[in-house]
Amino acid sequence: MSKKIVGLVGSPRPDGLTNKLVSSALKGAEKVGATIEVVQMSECVVEACRDCLPWICADNLRCTYEDPHLQIISEKMLNCDGVVWGTPVYWGDTTAMVRLLMLKLFRLYARSQSFKSIPAFGIAIAGGSGNGLISGLRPLYHFFRIMWMRGITPLPVTRFDMDEALKKAELSGRKVAEMEKKPFESRDDRDYWYDNIPYLAVSNAEERKLLAAVTYEGLPAERKELVKGSWTSADVLSAAGQTLESMNEISRIYDSSFEKHMQE
Ligand SMILES: Cc1cc2nc3c(=O)[nH]c(=O)nc-3n(C[C@H](O)[C@H](O)[C@H](O)COP(=O)(O)O)c2cc1C
Incomplete structure (x- = not known):
């Protein structure tokens, strides 16, 4: 059956x-x-x-x-x-x-x-x-x-x-x-x-990072170029223990990507 x-x-x-x-x-x-x-x-x-x-x-x-x-x-x-x-x-x-x-x-x-x-x-x-x-x-x-x-x-x-x-x-x-x-x-x-199930235990910051990655992925190449540097900055700040500043960079990517999607 x-x-x-x-x-x-x-x-x-x-x-x-x-x-x-x-x-x-x-x-x-x-x-x-x-x-x-x-x-x-x-x-x-x-x-x-x-x-x-x-x-x-x-x-x-x-x-x-x-x-x-x-x-x-x-x-x-x-x-x-x-x-x-x-x-x-x-x-x-x-x-x-x-x-x-x-x-x-x-x-x-x-x-x-x-x-x-x-x-x-x-x-x-x-x-x-x-x-x-x-x-x-x-x-x-x-x-x-x-x-x-x-x-x-x-x-x-x-x-x-x-x-x-x-x-x-x-x-x-x-x-x-x-x-x-x-x-x-x-x-x-x-x-x-x-x-051990993925996603469920992520922090607010990690959720925002995932969201930023998804919205960024959908951007046209020239638009990606404008915010690309923020990914590196976010990683550098995070490695230096500047978590809040790193979050700000991630939010910059999301805000910019979201704004672009809203214009479409
Ligand atoms: C009361 C209400 C609250 C919502 N809150 C959120 C939200 O927190 N985040 C989000 O991305 N979308 C939010 N939405 C948008 C819905 O997630 C979106 O319309 C979704 O596509 C609905 O699924 P459906 O198309 O199957 O109805 C909200 C919509 C409503 C009506």
């Missing part, structure tokens, strides 16, 4: 950038024989958790309050072999609908480890200034970790590198479909795995 990969589109816009990225990942999964399913979360927004007490939902695995959308998504996730979850970045975070769903799924299924070992791939698209491309991913990977899922390298995206990101998404979707459900041996094994 073929594997079932579920793609969650965490945007209010069903045909936006998140959808493109999640669809690309699912295309990769489909190419290696998986059956795929897209969930447009905008059509399935769950209610906020009401923190019922006593906390019985973790025992009977059912929300105390009627929430048909939660039921629909839960069933898909409980019966899949891999998850692709995409969110737009809103103020450096996920969208509210993604948060609401994660909190309810935590509440119901964390204790029973119902999603244990499911391969998971998270995508965050910072489609405005590009800020928050990493911080937007963290809640998704916190979710994967707490649920004992097997998160793979995430995909932080901006609107400046969409073409490249679509290709990467396809490869990662394929990887999710090819992975076996391999359980973690212990909590330490799990946390060690997540501590």
Whole structure:
């Protein structure tokens, strides 16, 4: 029987950038024989958790309050072999609908480890200034970790590198479909795995540097020439322990690159 990969589109816009990225990942999964399913979360927004007490939902695995959308998504996730979850970045975070769903799924299924070992791939698209491309991913990977899922390298995206990101998404979707459900041996094994996942632990300065590199890459050659020296200056300042001054150089690259992109 073929594997079932579920793609969650965490945007209010069903045909936006998140959808493109999640669809690309699912295309990769489909190419290696998986059956795929897209969930447009905008059509399935769950209610906020009401923190019922006593906390019985973790025992009977059912929300105390009627929430048909939660039921629909839960069933898909409980019966899949891999998850692709995409969110737009809103103020450096996920969208509210993604948060609401994660909190309810935590509440119901964390204790029973119902999603244990499911391969998971998270995508965050910072489609405005590009800020928050990493911080937007963290809640998704916190979710994967707490649920004992097997998160793979995430995909932080901006609107400046969409073409490249679509290709990467396809490869990662394929990887999710090819992975076996391999359980973690212990909590330490799990946390060690997540501590070694790229991007998640970067500082604000490193996030800005990544963003500057992405926006710089998209500049025409003559424009690159104007700010090229700032990369060297940033490295020299950083090596000399002048971290703040180094950050200023990186910001100069980003500001200049962003301004150019805005003119286009
Ligand atoms: C409330 C709100 C907050 C946003 N915050 C950010 C942000 O912090 N960084 C960013 O790059 N873009 C931000 N954006 C822009 C979205 O990330 C962008 O529109 C994205 O493409 C939305 O994904 P979609 O096309 O799938 O809807 C924000 C948009 C909204 C509506």
